[in-house]
Structures are given as structure tokens and as C-alpha cells.
Amino acid sequence: MLKWYEKAGTEDGVxxxxxxxxxxxxxxxPFPDRLTLRQREEIVEKVWDALSAxxxxxxxxxxxxxxxxxxxxxxxxxxxLVSPExxxxxxxxxxxxxxxxxxSIMVNEEDHLRIQVMQEGYNFEKALxxxxxxDSLLNEKLSFAFDSDLGYLTQCPTNLGTGMxxxxxLHLPALQExxxxxxxxxxxxxxxxxxxxxxxxxxxxxxAIYQLSNQLSLGLGEQEAIDNLxxxxxxxxxxxxxxxxxxxxxxxxxxxxxxSIGILKSARLLSADEFMRLVSNVRLGISEGLIRNVSPExxxxxxxxxxxxxxxxxxxxxxxxxxxDALRAQLCCEGLPG
Amino acid sequence: MLKWYEKAGTEDGVxxxxxxxxxxxxxxxPFPDRLTLRQREEIVEKVWDALSAxxxxxxxxxxxxxxxxxxxxxxxxxxxLVSPExxxxxxxxxxxxxxxxxxSIMVNEEDHLRIQVMQEGYNFEKALxxxxxxDSLLNEKLSFAFDSDLGYLTQCPTNLGTGMxxxxxLHLPALQExxxxxxxxxxxxxxxxxxxxxxxxxxxxxxAIYQLSNQLSLGLGEQEAIDNLxxxxxxxxxxxxxxxxxxxxxxxxxxxxxxSIGILKSARLLSADEFMRLVSNVRLGISEGLIRNVSPExxxxxxxxxxxxxxxxxxxxxxxxxxxDALRAQLCCEGLPG
Numbered sequence: 001m002l003k004w005y006e007k008a009g010t011e012d013g014v015x016x017x018x019x020x021x022x023x024x025x026x027x028x029x030p031f032p033d034r035l036t037l038r039q040r041e042e043i044v045e046k047v048w049d050a051l052s053a054x055x056x057x058x059x060x061x062x063x064x065x066x067x068x069x070x071x072x073x074x075x076x077x078x079x080x081l082v083s084p085e086x087x088x089x090x091x092x093x094x095x096x097x098x099x100x101x102x103x104s105i106m107v108n109e110e111d112h113l114r115i116q117v118m119q120e121g122y123n124f125e126k127a128l129x130x131x132x133x134x135d136s137l138l139n140e141k142l143s144f145a146f147d148s149d150l151g152y153l154t155q156c157p158t159n160l161g162t163g164m165x166x167x168x169x170l171h172l173p174a175l176q177e178x179x180x181x182x183x184x185x186x187x188x189x190x191x192x193x194x195x196x197x198x199x200x201x202x203x204x205x206x207x208a209i210y211q212l213s214n215q216l217s218l219g220l221g222e223q224e225a226i227d228n229l230x231x232x233x234x235x236x237x238x239x240x241x242x243x244x245x246x247x248x249x250x251x252x253x254x255x256x257x258x259x260s261i262g263i264l265k266s267a268r269l270l271s272a273d274e275f276m277r278l279v280s281n282v283r284l285g286i287s288e289g290l291i292r293n294v295s296p297e298x299x300x301x302x303x304x305x306x307x308x309x310x311x312x313x314x315x316x317x318x319x320x321x322x323x324x325d326a327l328r329a330q331l332c333c334e335g336l337p338g
Numbered sequence: 339m340l341k342w343y344e345k346a347g348t349e350d351g352v353x354x355x356x357x358x359x360x361x362x363x364x365x366x367x368p369f370p371d372r373l374t375l376r377q378r379e380e381i382v383e384k385v386w387d388a389l390s391a392x393x394x395x396x397x398x399x400x401x402x403x404x405x406x407x408x409x410x411x412x413x414x415x416x417x418x419l420v421s422p423e424x425x426x427x428x429x430x431x432x433x434x435x436x437x438x439x440x441x442s443i444m445v446n447e448e449d450h451l452r453i454q455v456m457q458e459g460y461n462f463e464k465a466l467x468x469x470x471x472x473d474s475l476l477n478e479k480l481s482f483a484f485d486s487d488l489g490y491l492t493q494c495p496t497n498l499g500t501g502m503x504x505x506x507x508l509h510l511p512a513l514q515e516x517x518x519x520x521x522x523x524x525x526x527x528x529x530x531x532x533x534x535x536x537x538x539x540x541x542x543x544x545x546a547i548y549q550l551s552n553q554l555s556l557g558l559g560e561q562e563a564i565d566n567l568x569x570x571x572x573x574x575x576x577x578x579x580x581x582x583x584x585x586x587x588x589x590x591x592x593x594x595x596x597x598s599i600g601i602l603k604s605a606r607l608l609s610a611d612e613f614m615r616l617v618s619n620v621r622l623g624i625s626e627g628l629i630r631n632v633s634p635e636x637x638x639x640x641x642x643x644x645x646x647x648x649x650x651x652x653x654x655x656x657x658x659x660x661x662x663d664a665l666r667a668q669l670c671c672e673g674l675p676g
Contacts, residue, residue: 251664255606266600268593326589 004102006301009121013287014237016169016209016300019080020127020226021116022135023154023163025145031155032108040092040108047107050141051096056134059099065090071318074309080118082106103130105138111154111163113138120300122233124166124226131164151218161218166226168233169198173208173284174243175236181210184236192216193232199276207276212236248288257285261294264332269325272308275332279303293337302335342440344639345458351625352575354507354547354638357418358465358564359454360473361492361501363483369493370446378430378446385445388479389434394472397437403428409656412647418456420444441468443476448493449501451476458638460571462504462564469502489556499556504564506571507536511546511622512581513574519548522574530554531570537614545614550574586626595623599632602670607663610646613670617641631675640673 009016025031026046029039044064051057065073065087073087081104082095096105106114115138117130145153152163159165175181185195192215197205212233214225247253260281264270270278279299285291286299304310306328312319315327343355363369364384367377382402389395403411403425411425419442420433434443444452453476455468483491490501497503513519523533530553535543550571552563585591598619602608608616617637623629624637642648644666650657653665 251607251660255667258604258606259601262600262604263597266596268596269589322589329593 001100003301003304004100004118004120005304006297007120008295008297009123009300012122012237012241013283013296014171014240015122015233016171016296017121018119018123018127019116019167019169020124020131021114021165022131023111023152023159023165024113024115024135024138024142025153025155026112027143027145029112032110032112033155035092035108037092043112044092044094044107046142047105047113047138048094048096050138051105053141054137056098056137060096060103060105061099063095063097065093065095071309071312075307075313078307078310079304081116083109083114085109103134105134110156111159120297122168124230127166128222128226158215159217161216161220162222162225164217164222164225165213166222166229167211167213168229170195170210170212170233170236170240171208171280171283172210172236172240173280174247175240176204176208177247178243180239180243188212188232189215191228191232193229206273207280209276209280244284244288248284248290254290257281257288257290261285261291261336265336267329267332269322270306270329270332271321271325272306272328275306275328276303298335302332305335306331339438341639341642342438342456342458343642344635346633346635350460350575350579351621351634352509352578353460353571354509354634355459356457356461356465357454357505357507358462358469359452359503360469361449361490361497361503362451362453362473362476362480363491363493364450365481365483367450370448370450371493373430373446375430381450382430382432382445384480385443385451385476386432386434388476389443391479392475394436394475398434398441398443399437401433401435403431403433409647409650413645413651416645416648417642419454421447421452423447441472443472449497458635460506462568465504466560466564495556496553497555499554499558500560500563502555502560502563503551504560504567505549505551506567508533508548508550508571508574508578509546509618509621510548510574510578511618512585513578514542514546515585516581518577518581526550526570527553529566529570531567544611545618547614547618582622582626586622586628592628595619595626595628599623599629599674603674605667605670607660608644608667608670609659609663610644610666613644613666614641636673640670643673644669 026043029035029043048062051060073090076082076095077084077087079101081097081101086093086106086109092108094107102118104116115131115134117127119127147153151161154160154163172181188195194215195210195212198209198211199206212229214229216225260278264278264282282291282294283299286294286296305314308324311324311327319327364381367373367381386400389398411428414420414433415422415425417439419435419439424431424444424447430446432445440456442454453469453472455465457465485491489499492498492501510519526533531550532553533548533550536547536549537544550567552567598616602616602620620629620632621637624632624634643652646662649662649665657665
């Protein structure tokens with residue numbers, strides 16, 4: 001079965017993936033910060049039992065975080081299946097992961113449950129539908145803390161209300177290059193929308209990959225929050241596309257793009273950082289028609305496969321940094337045509 | 339007709355080409371520094387007439403330097419057909435060039451005649467044979483200044499005696515990398531042999547291309563001088579080969595070699611300096627079996643074709659630096675397989 005990130009997304013070349021997550025808590029337990037280990041383990045069992053009552057449970061695998069190796073845990077983070085916070089203290093925590101990796105249910109992160117759905121490309125409808133489906137089936141067996149005024153109750157008040165956070169992963173090399181992101185970020189924050197780097201430094205992330213997400217979940221419905229996000233995304237998409245056209249008229253940029261795919265295909269050693277920088281140029285080249293025989297989904301899949309822990313998991317043994325760099329280069333050489 | 343540098347040389351991967359040149363002066367004229375323009379022009383005619391008396395003249399073209407454009411003159415230097423000194427003041431100077439560019443006769447450089455023969459790979463026998471042939475046929479019509487004690491008389495006393503300088507163009511990336519060249523250079527100078535960078539800075543030339551040449555022409559015969567040079571070349575070859583093996587065990591070096599061919603094939607802009615650095619890695623990769631589908635003669639020919647003036651000559655018009663970089667990248671892309 002193809003992972004969600006191995007499927008072709010929408011073709012705009014900017015929106016890489018869509019994510020929706022719901023925060024939920026069980027009525028009969030204190031919030032996770034105040035749980036004993038015993039209580040956390042009880043909750044993991046209860047949620048697993050609730051999930052298991054549905055036929056969809058067949059597709060889920062249960063990961064008790066304390067039973068995983070550190071490499072396995074970090075790889076879950078790299079694949080965006082769990083948060084760095086979840087693995088920071090694995091005891092009494094779990095993640096239930098759907099086979100195509102599009103759905104994960106984190107147990108005992110900041111809230112008792114975090115239901116998260118990821119979809120390739122621009123696809124809030126499908127993401128929301130799946131998240132709703134999981135939410136409903138769990139709700140048949142579990143009693144979620146809910147207040148008629150405040151909506152879903154969450155440990156952190158910023159998640160009160162719908163408990164929903166929706167986000168898009170965007171590739172914004174041209175807006176990053178032009179230095180516009182800082183200004184855009186300031187004006188978006190006044191609209192309750194955040195834009196942050198996904199990899200590395202938040203202000204100038206490696207590979208120009210950004211996460212655009214709603215910050216408000218109280219006082220407006222799920223659909224309303226998503227519509228706001230869609231409006232902003234449409235504007236960003238337009239601006240990025242315009243900036244890309246101009247950027248790619250530059251011969252030096254065309255040269256960088258052509259070299260990037262050349263180096264990805266030929267290098268024998270590639271650090272994760274260099275990989276991200278090269279791939280950013282390749283994504284840009286694909287979207288602007290300067291690179292023709294590489295698919296965005298091949299790039300998306302490679303990006304996941306070559307992350308430091310995920311690449312070790314794949315090789316079945318711990319690797320030194322230079323062994324990882326060699327294997328990363330080999331995967332690129334094999335995974336790219338020509 | 340293939341140029342000499344487009345032919346396959348010897349297969350050691352170190353010795354790129356062989357050069358022999360004779361310095362000769364006409365008995366009836368003062369040395370070039372003391373010639374009038376009129377006398378220089380007379381000498382050009384006399385040498386051309388002497389050459390024209392032989393059937394071999396069919397293959398020669400006559401270049402009166404003052405009638406060439408600056409780009410044409412510089413391109414002659416880039417193709418090693420004339421010295422930078424010859425073009426520094428073109429009036430009353432000429433070069434007679436054989437069609438495969440293996441033979442050139444400079445007139446009124448430091449001496450009245452400089453007969454120069456270049457051969458691909460390691461081939462003193464052929465180079466000396468051709469130079470002797472040209473020398474003899476000119477000598478039938480011209481009277482060379484010769485003293486029974488001092489041998490051929492030359493403007494600079496360092497060329498007295500045989501008037502011969504023999505040299506090898508060597509690629510020494512591993513000895514350069516190990517920092518051995520400075521030490522080698524010092525000990526060679528005591529043996530009357532010089533090693534100098536061909537391109538750029540003499541102490542660390544771009545592309546690790548060196549010229550090994552005899553400095554003594556008085557007190558030993560042509561063959562003796564060449565045998566000395568051969569001895570030294572054999573030792574350098576051995577040391578370079580050993581150093582290459584060790585160097586190429588390094589994964590970072592293998593990576594640099596693989597990237598270099600990848601960049602040469604994919605770049606859209608290439609400066610002459612970067613070209614020389616990449617090509618040095620590619621030569622190393624070919625000789626160590628790390629690059630299999632590129633021939634040394636393709637690299638030799640490219641190296642000549644992409645030099646700044648030669649590339650403009652080829653395109654038929656003056657080019658800006660960035661136009662040259664673009665055309666250079668295009669020639670590499672077209673000239674290399676895969």
C-alpha cells in the first residue's frame with residue numbers, strides 16, 4: 001500500500017500536504033500533565049479498545065512509545081506521525097497509526113487524544129472527513145470532555161472550542177528568497193493564522209518548507225477556520241507563483257536548479273541539510289517546467305525516506321553520520337530517473 | 339582533421355601532452371630585441387618562403403599577428419600555439435600553424451624562430467622527429483646562427499646549445515593535494531628541471547595541471563636532456579599514481595569526483611576556473627576507474643574549446659563573461675555523454 005506521501009498531490013507545486021488534527025480529552029480523567037503513569041496506561045488501553053470496536057482498527061498499528069527504540073520514535077516524528085513532544089517522554093504514551101500513515105492518533109500528548117489526518121496536496125475536504133470519521137467512532141465508546149459554552153475542553157486554552165487545528169505544508173522558495181515571509185508572518189498573526197518553518201530554523205527554514213495553520217479554535221466553527229486558511233493559502237499561492245516566474249528568469253537561478261538535480265543524482269555523500277536545499281531547488285524547477293522527468297511525489301517520498309532516523313530504520317541498523325550521508329546519496333541516485 | 343589534442347594519448351592518466359621546441363636565429367640579423375619593424379617583417383617573409391619551399395607548407399596557415407583580432411590572438415595562446423609574450427606586441431610577428439595544431443613556428447618572439455611541436459600523451463620520439471624535420475627543411479633555405487663551442491646562438495643565454503626545451507604537461511592532483519609539489523620543485527631545480535603550473539597561479543595552479551621542462555640546453559645533447567626529463571617524469575608518475583590510489587579511498591574524494599561530472603553535465607553557467615577544477619576531478623575519476631564513460635581526449639578537447647577567447651572565436655562574436663559561462667556549460671552538456 002502506498003503511503004499518503006507517495007501519492008501524487010495537487011499540481012500547483014506549492015501546497016505539499018494538508019493536515020487536520022482534533023484535540024480531545026476523556027471526561028473522567030484529569031488532563032495529561034496531572035496523570036499518573038497507571039492512569040496514562042489505562043487511557044491508552046481505553047482508546048485502543050474504542051478504536052478496536054470498529055472494522056477500521058484492522059488498518060491501525062499500535063505503537064507503545066516506551067517499547068520503541070529511539071530511532072523508531074524519531075522516525076515517527078520525521079514522518080510527521082507524532083510530535084516531538086510526544087516522544088520527549090515515552091512512558092504511558094502511544095500512537096495508533098493507519099497503514100498508509102495518513103491517520104495517527106496520539107495518546108497522552110498535551111491532550112488525551114490528538115487525532116491527526118494528513119493528505120497529499122491540497123485536500124481539506126478529505127482530511128476533515130477522515131478526522132470526523134475517527135472522532136465519531138471513538139466518541140461512540142469514549143466520553144469526551146465538552147462544555148456547551150467552551151466546546152471541547154483541552155489542557156491548553158488555545159485549543160478550546162473545536163479543538164481543531166488545520167494546516168498546510170507549503171513550499172515557498174520565491175517568497176523566502178525575496179524576504180517577504182517575515183512581513184507576511186506579522187500580518188497573518190493578526191488574523192489568527194501562523195506561518196512557521198517546518199525544518200530547522202523557524203525564520204529561514206531549510207528547504208523553504210513552511211506550515212500555515214489556524215491559531216483560533218474558539219468562537220468559530222471548523223469550516224469557518226478552514227475557509228479562512230484557504231483564503232490566505234490562495235493569496236500566498238498566487239504571490240509565490242508570481243515571485244517564482246520572476247525568480248526563474250534569472251540565469252543563475254536556472255543554473256542552481258539544473259545543478260541541484262545533477263548533484264542529487266550524482267553525489268556519493270549527502271547531508272540532510274544539503275538534501276533539503278537541493279530538493280527545494282528541484283521542487284522549484286519541476287513547478288516552473290525547468291525539470292521535466294521528476295515527479296513531485298518522488299521528491300515527497302524521498303524527503304521522508306532520507307530523514308536521519310527514518311533512513312536508519314530502513315537500513316535496519318544504527319548508522320554513523322557519514323554512513324547515513326552515503327545511504328542518502330544512494331537512495332537519491334536510485335530514486336531519481338536518468 | 340582531428341586536432342592533436344582530440345586524439346587519444348597514452349593511458350597513464352597523468353601525462354597529458356608532450357612538447358618540444360627549438361630556438362633558432364638567423365645569422366644575418368640582430369636578435370629580435372634590436373630589430374626594426376621592417377627587419378621583423380623581412381624575417382617573417384624569409385621564414386615563410388623557406389617553409390613554402392617544402393610540400394609540408396600546404397598544411398600550414400600563416401598568421402600575421404597584427405592582422406588578427408585580440409580574441410584570435412588570445413585563443414592562439416589558449417591553444418598553446420603561441421606564447422603570451424608573442425602576442426604582447428603583435429607588430430612584425432607571425433605564427434605558422436600546422437592544420438592539426440601540433441606544429442607552430444613563432445617568428446620574432448624572443449628568438450627569430452621558435453619551432454614547437456606538441457603531441458598527445460607521452461611521445462618525445464614523435465615530437466622530436468617532427469621538430470627535427472621542420473628544423474632541417476628550414477635550414478635548407480635559412481642560415482641559422484651557430485657556434486661550434488656554444489651551439490645554437492640565442493638571445494637569452496639560457497637557451498644556448500641545443501636551443502631545445504622539452505616539456506610534459508602533467509596532471510598531478512594527488513601530489514598537489516598532499517602538498518608535495520613545493521618540495522619536489524625545489525629538488526628538481528637542482529637537477530636543471532622546472533615544474534610550474536600551467537593555468538593560474540604557479541604554486542597551486544587551477545586544475546592541477548603542471549609543466550615539467552628541462553632548463554639546461556648547454557653542455558648536454560637533446561637526447562640526454564630528454565632522457566633526464568623522462569627519468570624524472572617516470573618517478574613523478576609513480577608517486578602520483580600511488581598518491582591517487584590513497585586519495586581515492588577517501589569517500590569525500592569519491593563524492594567530489596562524482597559530483598564534478600554531475601555538475602559538468604548539468605550546470606547552465608560555468609566559469610573557466612570552475613570548469614578547470616571540475617575537470618581535474620573528472621580526470622582523476624577517469625584514471626582511477628570511478629568514471630567510466632568519459633574519455634580523456636573528450637576532456638582534453640573540451641579544455642581547449644571552453645577557454646575564454648577560444649569559446650568566443652567559436653561562437654563567432656564577442657561574448658560577455660556570463661554569455662561565455664552559459665556557452666561553456668552548454669558545450670560541456672553536449673560534449674559529455676549521459
